[in-house]
Every structure is written in structure tokens, then in C-alpha cells.
Amino acid sequence: MEHVQPTPARHNRLIGKLLLMVAGAFVFAFALVPLYDVLCAATGFNGKTAGLGVGSGEIRDGFGVGGLQSAAAPAPKVDTGRTVRVEFTGTVMPGLPWDMRPLTISLDIHPGELQQVSYLVRNTSNRTIVGQAVPSVTPGQAAQHFEKIECFCFSQQTLGPGEAREMPLAFIVKPEVDRNISHITLSYAFFSIDGQRQTLTSSREAR
Amino acid sequence: MSDEHLTPAFTDADLAHRRAASRRLGWLLGAIVLVIYLIGLFIKR
Amino acid sequence: MITATTHAAEHPAEHYPGGLMRWLTTTNHKDIGTMYLTFSLIMFFVGGLMILAVRAELFQPGLQLMKPEFFNQLIGVHALVMIFAALMPAATGFANWMLPLMIGAPDMALPRLNNWGFWLLPPAAILLTLPFTLALFGIGDGALATGWTFYAPLSVQGGMGVDFAILAVHILGISSIMGSINIIVTIFNMRAPGMTMMKLPLFAWGWLITAFLLIATLPVLAGAVTMLLTDRHFGTHFFDAAGGGDPILFQHLFWFFGHPEVYILLLPVWGLMPHVLSTFSRKPAYGYKAQVYSFIAIGLLSVVVWAHHFFTAGMPVPALIYFMFSTMAISLPLAVLFFCWIATMWKGAMTFETPMLFAVGFIVLFGIAGLTGLILADVAADAQYHHSYFVVAHFHYALFAGGIMGVMTGVYYWLPKWTGHMYSEKLGKLHFWLTVFSFNLTFIPQFFLGLAGMPRRIPDYALQFAEFNAISTLGAFVLGISQLLFAWNIWCCVRGGPKVESRVWEGAEGLEWELSSPPPHHSWEIQPVIK
Numbered sequence: 036m037e038h039v040q041p042t043p044a045r046h047n048r049l050i051g052k053l054l055l056m057v058a059g060a061f062v063f064a065f066a067l068v069p070l071y072d073v074l075c076a077a078t079g080f081n082g083k084t085a086g087l088g089v090g091s092g093e094i095r096d097g098f099g100v101g102g103l104q105s106a107a108a109p110a111p112k113v114d115t116g117r118t119v120r121v122e123f124t125g126t127v128m129p130g131l132p133w134d135m136r137p138l139t140i141s142l143d144i145h146p147g148e149l150q151q152v153s154y155l156v157r158n159t160s161n162r163t164i165v166g167q168a169v170p171s172v173t174p175g176q177a178a179q180h181f182e183k184i185e186c187f188c189f190s191q192q193t194l195g196p197g198e199a200r201e202m203p204l205a206f207i208v209k210p211e212v213d214r215n216i217s218h219i220t221l222s223y224a225f226f227s228i229d230g231q232r233q234t235l236t237s238s239r240e241a242r
Numbered sequence: 243m244s245d246e247h248l249t250p251a252f253t254d255a256d257l258a259h260r261r262a263a264s265r266r267l268g269w270l271l272g273a274i275v276l277v278i279y280l281i282g283l284f285i286k287r
Numbered sequence: 288m289i290t291a292t293t294h295a296a297e298h299p300a301e302h303y304p305g306g307l308m309r310w311l312t313t314t315n316h317k318d319i320g321t322m323y324l325t326f327s328l329i330m331f332f333v334g335g336l337m338i339l340a341v342r343a344e345l346f347q348p349g350l351q352l353m354k355p356e357f358f359n360q361l362i363g364v365h366a367l368v369m370i371f372a373a374l375m376p377a378a379t380g381f382a383n384w385m386l387p388l389m390i391g392a393p394d395m396a397l398p399r400l401n402n403w404g405f406w407l408l409p410p411a412a413i414l415l416t417l418p419f420t421l422a423l424f425g426i427g428d429g430a431l432a433t434g435w436t437f438y439a440p441l442s443v444q445g446g447m448g449v450d451f452a453i454l455a456v457h458i459l460g461i462s463s464i465m466g467s468i469n470i471i472v473t474i475f476n477m478r479a480p481g482m483t484m485m486k487l488p489l490f491a492w493g494w495l496i497t498a499f500l501l502i503a504t505l506p507v508l509a510g511a512v513t514m515l516l517t518d519r520h521f522g523t524h525f526f527d528a529a530g531g532g533d534p535i536l537f538q539h540l541f542w543f544f545g546h547p548e549v550y551i552l553l554l555p556v557w558g559l560m561p562h563v564l565s566t567f568s569r570k571p572a573y574g575y576k577a578q579v580y581s582f583i584a585i586g587l588l589s590v591v592v593w594a595h596h597f598f599t600a601g602m603p604v605p606a607l608i609y610f611m612f613s614t615m616a617i618s619l620p621l622a623v624l625f626f627c628w629i630a631t632m633w634k635g636a637m638t639f640e641t642p643m644l645f646a647v648g649f650i651v652l653f654g655i656a657g658l659t660g661l662i663l664a665d666v667a668a669d670a671q672y673h674h675s676y677f678v679v680a681h682f683h684y685a686l687f688a689g690g691i692m693g694v695m696t697g698v699y700y701w702l703p704k705w706t707g708h709m710y711s712e713k714l715g716k717l718h719f720w721l722t723v724f725s726f727n728l729t730f731i732p733q734f735f736l737g738l739a740g741m742p743r744r745i746p747d748y749a750l751q752f753a754e755f756n757a758i759s760t761l762g763a764f765v766l767g768i769s770q771l772l773f774a775w776n777i778w779c780c781v782r783g784g785p786k787v788e789s790r791v792w793e794g795a796e797g798l799e800w801e802l803s804s805p806p807p808h809h810s811w812e813i814q815p816v817i818k
Contacts, residue, residue, distance in 0.1 A: 043476070045476055046396055046397065046472050046476055049471070049472050049475055049476065050397075050468055050472060053467075053468045053471060053472075053502060054468070056502050056503065057464055057502055057505075057506050058506070059506075060502065060503050060504065060505075060506035060507055061506035061507070061509060061510050063506075063507060063510075064506065064507040064508075064509070064510025064511055064514075064540055064543075065510055065514075067507075067536070067539065067540060067543075068514075068525060068536065071533070071536050071539060072533075075533070128529070167529055169528050169529065173601075175601055175602075175603060176603070176604070224528060226528065226529030227529070228529070252636075252638060252793070257569065257636035258636070260635075260636040260637055260638065261634055261635065261636045263637075264568070264632060264633065264634055264635050264636070264637050265633065265634045268629075268632075268633050268634070
């Protein structure tokens, strides 16, 4: 056998430090998960909207507007000087046997107005299924000024066999929205809550 | 630089010639780049 | 520059096992280096065969040879094999062989870890390619079909090939991290007396930065694929929008590793270039300090620019601008390196042996990679180039012309030192010219295809792309076949050939050329002292 010299102590000290770096980098990967959420919520990046449920009285400013501060919402006043077209769309993700379509395709509104529209959602299967809608607003810069007052995406929705339901949505586009934005698209993706993964990974056509 | 082994094909005179050639090539390439750059200044899109 | 005052004492042959056991149990840096390089060469051909199948399918529009699913598997596994099993092991092989010789150490600092690090690779390579074989027997539906980037949600939904690839990436990552720790400890603690950090050969500097990048970023990839694994099997929702996760998060995690990975692949080659250029120009390397500082600057910048890989995924404008400018900033230290390489040749008595041909070819072609990279870094332009064949051509100029041709430079440069024999210059030069010609024949058309709008990773294409694709496929096959010359030349050189002396090349400087060719079993029994 070959003669291998015992590892000197200074090797061990250096190895210890390097292993610590490795562990630190691994932990950092997981630390990025909450960090990323905070950053997205703060900037509206990726269409994460400001109104995340009841009584959301905060404006979340973006990078360009002044960092991560939040302020009390001013009383919404209607900016009749301009109109913004809001378009509605929705998709059902694979593994959920539902249909969905917006009853209003698009709406011309003044920023600050409270508006209500609804989606028609129908269960095409013969069993009861629970679904959850996840909203996304494009462009991202508009997302932080798009406040949902009431939305079917705030809670899980249950549809019985063959049941169809109109699901309402009330929203305000805040007057602070950038003047350059003339079109806003609100898109919903409906996911199945129960057994979503099984349907996705077991059925061939779902891939 | 006084290694006498291997590549006996290159004499000192030969290597001196190559030094001069690489210097000339360097200037030539530099001039070509400069010309391309100058032409670029006059191209309007 | 560096001269040794003592030579290695002749060491009597020791008793060590022969045959297979020698390779399984070896802790000798040269044996392990040889195994790394052999493994790399084999996997280079495996990955090459995969992409030749892809190019054959793309020879004409329409689907002729394979199903789209199989096509997707081939491109993803090709990339993983070439990056993790061909390029990275080749660089590690160089480090194992050359670092102790260059810095005057008897061996690597951690020889047993070294052995383990290598022997993790073959199982990982098997894991990566096994699903192809299993699918032949009707088990599962083949290998990873997501492309090498594992993008969620596709990878969350994919078949068992994704699990195999995740496991393979874990093992490859552990192997690379062990290799990096070994290299850092060797460079920090095993240098010959008198060799300060600023007298360290540039190759060692390049590898030192690479090793630190690996340690800082590979664990992030390991974390990302671990999240993927738990999303797939243990009900977590890191990347699953239905559960509050976010698929874009995966892109951030992946490219936080993925961009430094490019420099991990290239830094060892950039470190090698000044050695070759200075040898064949018979001048010391120009701008030693400038090159060292450039390596460090590129290493630091590489971890803060990742999001330019997905500009089109949606980002706030300030973030776009930040990532654009920080990406472009990398071209500054890189330009310093280019000018140092060129200045090394300036007024030099240049001769064009095979390694020098490859080095000069590397500079020209890698320059194209750098310039096309600047175009891609531009946010406004990127919207058109993104996910097109322009990107494919760009990163092949970086990773084939920059990475693999750089490795070939090193192989031709050091092969006589390793074997004690001279390879065939004639075959080497033929290999170079064939490689350069066919490489450009393959990838120049892809720039045009990308500009015309042909998307990558799709097995079929519109009729207007037919001519360029046919040319590209032709080039790819010539390129693939001419690599057989490379393997044949190495094989012949290992088996025999004209004997070479310790200083193989006339202008070569450095400790490694003071030892005999091939070097003795233990490199520097008595450490040389650097004056």
C-alpha cells in the first residue's frame, strides 16, 4: 500500500472553513425562498397583486417609486381624465376537469372606480372537486396598483358534479397607476387542490 | 533561452525573423480594427 | 521567472497494487488525473453521439428519426454530460496532474478524498444515462426531458428521468465540491517554500477562483434540485403555484448557480492560456497581476448577474437595467485578459505547434463568444434572441471553442510531459484545422437561424430554415468524426513515440518542466525552493 501522510492540522482548519462555506451556500438557497417572496410582494414583480385579502390598506411601492415603504391608503378618488382597459382571462391547469371563462372579456374603466365582473366556472366531471384560483396581473408594474376588494381567489372553491357557478370579482385600479399603462390583463389559473399531483404525474396526456 | 534540445529547426536568426513578423502582423491587425472602427463612425442607420 | 534549486530525488519503485486494484485504490495525483481525463474523453464522445442524433433529426424539416420526447431527452442529457461529465472532469484532471508539479508539492493535500471524488463520477454518469436503457426495456419513459435547466413546473411534472438526473446532479456536485476543497487546500498549504501567492502559476490562480466559485454556488444548485425533489415526492410547494410557490423562483435559484458555472468551466482554461502563449512566443506572460485581478473580478461579478438568463420571464425595469449593466461589466476584466493574451504574443518569436494553434484559435473563436454575449446582455435586443438558435451558437462558441478547445490546448501542451512521448504533430495540426473548420460550419449558420427566429429545443422547424440546418448538421458530423483523430493521437502517444526531455518545449518556463517526462511517481519528494 502507498504511504499516505497524516493530514496536518492546518489542512483540517482550512477544510473546516471551506465546509462551513459549503453549508452556508446550501442554507442560502433555502433562505432565498422567503426572501424572494418578500421582494416580489414589495415590487409587484411577477404579477403578485397588492390586494391579498380583506382590508388590505397598503400601497406597496416598487423599486422605481421609492423602496420598501408602505403608507396608509388615501381615499380612492376617481381619475376621470383617463381610461384604462382591463382584460380578463383564465385557464384551467391540467388535472382539473373544469371549464372557466370570463363573462366580461374587457372593460374600460377610470382609475379609482370600483368595478365588478364575474367568471363562469363549470365542473365537467361527475365528482365534487375543490379548486383554487391563482391570479396574475400583467404588466407587473400595474400589479401593485390593482386591488381586489372581493375575489373568488381569496378562498378555495368547491363545485359539485356538473355544477356551474358565476364567481364574482370586485376590484379597483388605483389612480396611482402609471400614466403609461393603458392595458391591464388579469389572468387566473385554476388549480385542483385535492390529488393534483397524482393526476399530473400518473396520466400520460397531462404531461 | 539557451535550451539546445528539441525543435532544432528554429535557429536564432529564424526566431528573430519571427519576432519581426509578429510585430508587423500586430500593427497590421491594429490598423484593420481602426479602419473598421472609423468606417463605423460614418455608417448611418 | 521561477527557477528550482533542487531536483526531485530519484525514488526507488515502491510496492503498489497492479491492474484494476491500482486504479481503484490509487491516491496518487497523477493516476487520479489520468482517470479524470480518460473519463472526460469517454463522456465527451457519449455526449457527442447524443447531439449527433439530434443534428441528424434536424438535418431536414419534419420528424424522421425520433419522437419529440426522445429529442428532448437527448438535448438535456447532452448538456449535462458535456458540462458535468466532460468539461468539469477534464479541468479537474488538469488540476490533479499539474498543480502539484507546478507548485512544487509531492501530491495533492487530500489524496484519499481525491480518489473518492473521482470514483463518484462513474456512478453519476450511469444514473444520468441509465433511463435511456431502462426505457428500451419498457421501464419508465426515458431520461430527463426538460433540458438541462430542469425548469419548473415541467420538471415537477416530468417522469422518473428527472429523479435520476436530480440524484446524478447531487453526486456530481458532491464530487466537485470535494475536488475544490482539495485544490484550495493544496494551493494554500502545499506551495514550495518561497512561492508566494503572487508567484503562483496563472493556471493555479484560475483554478483557485474556480474552486471558490464551485464551493459558493454548487450547494445552491443542490438546494434547488432538493426542493424540486421534495416538490415531486414529499408534497412541498416551492415551485408549485397552486400551493403558493413560484416557478420563477426556480429560475433564480438555478441561474444563481448556472451563470458562475460558465466561469467555473472557463477559468481553468483562461489560466492555462498564458502558459501556452508564453511558451510558444518565447516571452513571459504579459500582465501577470492584471490577469490575476481580472480572474478575481470575474469571479466576484459572476455571482451577481444571473438574471440575464431570463430577461423575458418578467422583471421590474430597474432590475432589468441592473442585470444588463452588471453583465456588460464582466466584459471589462475579460477584455483585460484578451489584451494580455495578445500582448503576450506581440513581438514574440512565435512558432505554431499544435497547442499554439489551439490557443490562437481559442482567442479568435472565444472572442466571437464574448461579442455575441454582449448582444444577448442587451435587454432590448434579448427579447428577439432569447431562446433562439442565436443563444445556442453563442454558448457553443463559449463552451466548445472556449472550453473544449482550451482543454485540447492543454492536452496537446502537457501530453508529452505526462507520457514522456511526443504525439504526432501532423495529426494534431490536421485535428486542429478540421475542428476549427467544422466547428464554424456547424455554428455560424445557427447565428443566422436564431436571427431568423428559429427557436431552440424543438425537433421540427419551418421550411425556410432547411438550408442552414442542413449545413449545420453537415458541420456537426465532420466535427464529431474529426475528434476520433484526437483520441487516436492520444492513444498512440500513450503507447509510444519519440522520447521527449524534461523541458518539452523550447520556451517553456516553470517548475513542471524541471521534472523528468514522465515525472517520477512522487512528484517533489524534496520541495524545491523558489528564489
